[in-house]
Amino acid sequence: MGSAAAGDTPAMVAAREGFLAAGHYAPVAAALADRAVPGFVVDVGGGTGHYLAAVLERTGGSGVVVEASTAALKRAARAHPRAAAVGADVWRGLPLADASADLVTTVFAPRAVAEVARVLRPGGRWVVVTPLPEHLEEVRGPLGMVGVEERKAERLHADLAGFEAVAEDELRVPRPLRREDLRALVLMGPSAHHVDPAELDRRLAGFPGEVPVTVGVRLTVVRRP
Template sequence: MRAPTGAADPLELVAERLQCPICGGPLRRDERRLLCGTGHAFDIARQGYANLIGGRRRHRGDDARMVAARERFLGAGHYRPVSAALAELAAGHAPAGDGIVVDLAGGTGHHLSIVLDACPDRHGLCLDASTAALRRAARAHPRAAAIGADVWAPLPVRSGAAGVVLSVFGPRGVAEIERILCPGGIVVVAAPLPGHLAELGRLVGGIGIDPRKPERLAASFRRFDRVALRRVDLRVALGHDDVHAVMAMGPSARHLTDDELARAIARLPDPVEVTVAVEVSVHRSRCADGQGRSTKTPHPR
C-alpha cells in the first residue's frame, strides 16, 4: 500500500481498508473523524486511535492495571523468542501483495510492531477492546494504526484487506478471519501449551490451560491449510516484579486480588524459574475471493 500524499499518521494509511461497523460501508478519514458515506462518524482520539465498536459494548477489554503489567512484562523481553517466531513465520509465508497485517486482540501492539519490522512493505492494524491498550498501540510502530473493535463481532475491516492476521494468546473468530484475508492470506497463531507458566499456576494459583487446546485450535482452522508449526520451549528466570507483571496481565488477574497475589509471590524464590511453552502455527486461507468462500471442499468433520 502506498502512503497517500500528505498522510499524517498510520490511521490515514489504513483507512481505505476499514469499514463502518454499523452499515458496513467504506470509511474515509477527515481531520478528526472516520466517516462512511451514509453519515456514521467515529471520533479519532488525541492519542491517534479510533473506536469502531458498533452497538452495545459487550467487552471492555483489559483495564489500565492489566495493560501496564503487560507493557512491563513484554518490555522486559521474556517473550522475545515468541515474537521472533511470529515475525519470521509471518514474513516467510505472507502472500504477495500489499495486504495489511491485522493483530486481533493485539493489546499494546508489542508483537505487531516486531512483525512489521520483519515485513517492511506492509502496514499494520491493531484491534482491541481496551482503551488503555489502544492508547499505547497507536504509537507502537510508525506503520501501525490502532482501532477499538470487538474480535467476537464482525470486524471493522474490509473483506480481503489483510495479507496476514495475528492471533497471540487471544480470542479469535475464524469466520471473520477468513473474510478479511486476501486470497492466499495467512493467520499466524501463538497459543500457550499445557506446560506454559505451569510453575506459577501451581505456586500462585489461577487458571490452568486446557490440555486439549492444540486439538481445538486445529479443529477451528479445518477450512485452512496449516503450512508451518513451531514450538517455542525455554526456561526463564523471573524476579518477583516479573511474576507480578505476568500474573497481573492475564486472566488470573480477574480472579486474584492484589493482596492475594502479593502474599503468594512473597512465598516464591526470587528469582523463580518458569517454563515458556508456546505453539506458533501458520494457516493459509483457501478463500478465493475475500468473501469467505473456499476453493476446495472442507475437510470432513
C-alpha cells in the same frame, strides 16, 4: 499476555506493557516475526501492539491492531510508525474490508475464524500463537493463575479446518523471572480477575528472588485457500 479483553483495566495493560518491554516474551515475538509475510497485517486482539511492532520491523509492511480495550489501544497506536489501532469487539466483526489483509496474527487472543477468513486475501496467511500445556507450569498453580484448558490443540485444529495447513512448531524457552516480574505476569492477564493482590503478594513472599519459568507456545501457520 498478548491481548486485552474488554474488561481489562489500565493497571492490567500497564503490567502487560512492562512485562513485555522487559523482553520476557521476546522469543515468542521473534518466532512470530519469522513466520510473517510482507504486506498489510491485522493483529486480532493485539493488545498494546507489541507483537505487531515485531512483525512490522521484520517485514517492512504496515498493519493495524484490532482491540477492545481502550487502555490497550492508547498504547497500540504508538507501538510502531506504520501501525494503527482500531477499537472493536472481534466477536462482533472486524472493521476491515473483505480480502484486505495479507497476514493475520492472533497471539493469546480470541480466534474469530469467520471474520479472519473474510478479511484475509486468498493465499494470505494466518499465524496463531497458543500456549502449550507446560506454559508457565512452574508458577501457575502456586500463584493461582488461570490454567491452560484441556484439549486446546484439538479445538485449535478444529477451528482452522477450513484453512490450508502450512506449518506448526512448538517453542519452549526457560526464562528467569523475579518476584516483580511474576507479579506483573499474574496481573496482566485473565488471572487478574480472579486473584486478590494482597493474597498474590503473600504468595510471592514465599518465592526465591528468581524463578526459572517455562515459556511454551505453539505457532500454527495456515493459508486461506
